[in-house]
Amino acid sequence: MTSIDRRRQVRTDQVMGTVASIHLIVDRSASSEDAALPEELEVAVRACFDELHDLDRVFSTYRPDSDVSRLRAGELDLASADPRVALVHGACVEAKQATGGLFDAWHQGWFDPTGYVKGWAIETTAERALRPLLGCAGVHAVGLGVGGDMQLYTAPGSDWSWRVGIADPRRVGEVVATVEVHTGAVATSGTAERGSHIVDPRTGSPALSVASATVVADGATDADLWATTAVIAGFHDLSWITAPRVQSGLVVSPTGGLRRFARGVELTMLGCSASVPHLPPAA
Known part of the structure; x- marks a missing residue:
């Protein structure tokens, strides 16, 4: 199949202080000229954006009501925070060790996972919401980009x-x-x-x-x-x-x-x- 038989469909949303974009490479027969997609694909796209917004609600260092901001302010402890905070907290401990301290989520005196959590959010969300779409008829590849960072997948057997x-x-x-x-x-x-x-x-x-x-x-x-x-x-x-x-x-x-x-x-x-x-x- 040549590139002329495929269409790139793009959906965007404002999240995490930047633009998130989902790219789907599909057979032309799997989407119409007016950029409509099968319902199962549109549902997955919306679920992906919704999860990114939810992660932003928990991890944003700019929102005073986020779990991370409340931890910094002393209004919340790790055990009472969203369970995903403890997961990222532990991963940041490992990242500090792996990088020899070059990455340190505590260098300001409080927990700030910037430099780790966006990539983790992109990968986690794309794995859950988008990767399964590779099993749908006519889908060659899917990708999620947030602020220039990307998680990209190609279906097995596709030359994309x-x-x-x-x-x-x-x-x-x-x-x-x-x-x-x-x-x-x-x-x-x-x-x-x-x-x-x-x-x-x-x-x-x-x-x-x-x-x-x-x-x-x-x-x-x-x-x-x-x-x-x-x-x-x-x-x-x-x-x-x-x-x-x-x-x-x-x-x-x-x-x-x-x-x-x-x-x-x-x-x-x-x-x-x-x-x-x-x-x-x-x-």
Whole structure:
């Protein structure tokens, strides 16, 4: 089947302070020209967005009524919070150990899972609401993106491959690389979109030596965690790239330097280049 026999259907919603988008690659016979989808697909899309809103209600650091904000304010203890908070809390303890303290959800003196929880929310929600759609007739692939981080799936036996452009942090509208993903996740972190918001817990100062770090991993949880870790580790430290489930990625410096890696090995270190490298396909 060629791409002309397929249609990409996209649904969007405002959540977590950004735009979430669900992409479905379906046979043209499985959707109409007016972008309508079979009811079972539309129900799954709505369930996915509803779950993201519910997770935002629990984990948002911007909402004073969220469980995380109430923990910080001393209005709630971990045992009384939504059970998913304890789950993420435990995972953040493990993440701190795995990253050698580069990721530290407690570096401000309270629990803040930013840098972990968005990827976890994307992966958890996509696994539950979207991945089962691969068994529906006419569905080749499904993907969920939130604020640029993505969890992507392709149906067994399909030749579909997601081609993801990695934004150039210094040139709006341009890409610095591309990556192909069959099933996996892509996450990008850095200073380009939100400024110097990532703090190095070792110094208490903003991490500034990486403009953009992109990680391709098995799931969005690991992709988000290690993209954040890459920014904190700095442009000259790629010791973390051998972490389990990390597949490939790249790190860009504020001056345009670029380091790309795959399967635990650095492939290229470039200065400011106009070329667009292509990363090896993810498994």
